[in-house]
Amino acid sequence: MTRSRSAFTLIELLVVIAIVAVLIGLLLPAVQKVREAAARTQCQNNLKQMSLAAQNFHDVYQHFPYGKSPPYPGAPIYARWSAHSQLLPYLEQGNVYNALDFTHPPNSGDMFSGGAG
Known part of the structure; x- marks a missing residue:
């Protein structure tokens, strides 16, 4: 079988x-x-x-870009932003750079143009 x-x-x-x-x-x-x-x-x-x-x-x-310095009385606003923010246009991030408002400190709610933080 x-x-x-x-x-x-x-x-x-x-x-x-x-x-x-x-x-x-x-x-x-x-x-x-x-x-x-x-x-x-x-x-x-x-x-x-x-x-x-x-x-x-x-x-x-x-x-070279300014480094971020500690906040001190009378510090220019750009000194409060890191060097990376200044390099954005050279890293193909021009739109982000243009959206930032460098007249305000980076930790403020108004750091983007138009006040949308």
Whole structure:
């Protein structure tokens, strides 16, 4: 008597599941390394863009952006804004730069043009 098999046995199914689990276990660390490398590359690119923006700012104004100084009596308003805000036009963020109102301190509710803070 010959018996024809038309389905997997439970043991065969468990073996396949175990093999798939081992392969996934081997694949996950590789995927994590690729993600870390991509994040590192993106960070390096962002730093490069910031340095290029600072150099472009220097080419235009013949000085680097002012750093944010602590608030002191009589401090000019621009000294209260960080250098990053001054680099926005050189980081392709001209719309954000134009929306900022540099006549107000950065922590005020009126720091955006139109008073919407």
